[in-house]
Amino acid sequence: MSHFHPQPEWLTEYAAGSLDWPMALAVGVHLHYCPACRQAVQQLDAVGGALLEELTPMAVSAGLKASVMAMLDDVPVLPVQKTKAPDVPALLKRWVPQGYTDLRWRRVLPVLHEVMLEKNRDIKVALHRIAPGGKISSHTHTGQEITVVLSGHFSDELGMYADGDFILRTGEHQHSPRASQNEECICLTIVQGGLKVSGLLGVLVNPFLR
Amino acid sequence: MSEELSPSPGHEKWSALLEQVALHRDKRAFAELFEHFAPLLKAYLFSIGGRSLNDASVEELVQEAMLSVWRKAPLYDRKKAAASTWIYTLTRNLRIDWLRRQNRQEAEELPDEWEDADEHEPVVSLHLHKLNHELNHSLKQLPIDQKEVLMKVYMEDKSHQDVAMELNLPLGTVKSRVRLALQKLKVNLSHVEL
Numbered sequence: 097m098s099h100f101h102p103q104p105e106w107l108t109e110y111a112a113g114s115l116d117w118p119m120a121l122a123v124g125v126h127l128h129y130c131p132a133c134r135q136a137v138q139q140l141d142a143v144g145g146a147l148l149e150e151l152t153p154m155a156v157s158a159g160l161k162a163s164v165m166a167m168l169d170d171v172p173v174l175p176v177q178k179t180k181a182p183d184v185p186a187l188l189k190r191w192v193p194q195g196y197t198d199l200r201w202r203r204v205l206p207v208l209h210e211v212m213l214e215k216n217r218d219i220k221v222a223l224h225r226i227a228p229g230g231k232i233s234s235h236t237h238t239g240q241e242i243t244v245v246l247s248g249h250f251s252d253e254l255g256m257y258a259d260g261d262f263i264l265r266t267g268e269h270q271h272s273p274r275a276s277q278n279e280e281c282i283c284l285t286i287v288q289g290g291l292k293v294s295g296l297l298g299v300l301v302n303p304f305l306r
Numbered sequence: 307m308s309e310e311l312s313p314s315p316g317h318e319k320w321s322a323l324l325e326q327v328a329l330h331r332d333k334r335a336f337a338e339l340f341e342h343f344a345p346l347l348k349a350y351l352f353s354i355g356g357r358s359l360n361d362a363s364v365e366e367l368v369q370e371a372m373l374s375v376w377r378k379a380p381l382y383d384r385k386k387a388a389a390s391t392w393i394y395t396l397t398r399n400l401r402i403d404w405l406r407r408q409n410r411q412e413a414e415e416l417p418d419e420w421e422d423a424d425e426h427e428p429v430v431s432l433h434l435h436k437l438n439h440e441l442n443h444s445l446k447q448l449p450i451d452q453k454e455v456l457m458k459v460y461m462e463d464k465s466h467q468d469v470a471m472e473l474n475l476p477l478g479t480v481k482s483r484v485r486l487a488l489q490k491l492k493v494n495l496s497h498v499e500l
Binding site for chain 1: 331333336337340341344345346347348349350352353354365368369372373376377386387388389390391392393394395398399401402405406431433434437438441442445456457459460461463464465466481484485488491492493494495497498499
């Protein structure tokens, strides 16, 4: 059971499908761990279904039904049993087919490894692994940073976080995350608009975290 | 589960048809679902698509959604969701993947991953039953300004911020209208509200 959740507006926008993809990914991963948010989204989905029925139907083109009906026999039947590695949220399976240990972790700092999932001009989606007791130098964000804990624990100036916790940091916060002493911590991190490292290591780390 | 706690009676028909499709690959049941839902999905995709979807891609997505209904019907559970809810989430997810494909110019299909993210609780709460049962009715009772913002967030692909700008309202007002509307619809967000 997580203790840090996305704000209510995010859950609503998630159910409404209006949340941008990387944020929707973060919320979806959080849902994997959080029964309370899953139940909330289930209810918010029901609102979507009811609103759908409030719309004025629009006639589809004449041939559409016939062409769909003609395709039905070619649609593969859904395999009933889904394969499931219990530890990895379904949304991350594409990048983490076997588990976190088999990934190609790239060393960013002695205590920090990274696997980049997606990167473009304004957004970076990555997995981070912090070694037991590892501390990341203090940084602030020019945009926002979302972290969802996938395994282990970490803490910063504002709290202590475990599996599924959803942490949003913006320019207001300066923080230095630290993994717990007894195990490594793996997180999903989404950074929009970059971050600025303020500590001594800043000069070294900045080119990697940008 | 007692009769009066099921999703409202109008929904029973669509749920039953979905089960026919799931159990017997019943094409006549599917045709009925198509006639009801395809025009609603077209309206939805039109409304939500804005400039990102042209007429041809709207119908392409309607087709993709209805084929998904056929393929995934075995996953549907009427105790957990009204047929319209299930079809709504399926189409919403297809659209998100579609937009993502467009942005990445990727030809290949993305795996069905959202379904798992939305995977419902094994235990269906009594609360959800009550909500499903009363939803269509309580939606009709909503004050117009609350329903308007809800429609914009759900059916026009707008964030709370977008709605605030469009209606020239403070963001806080939009948030509180959505919150009030959801409260009246008995959506329970107490664990995330301060």
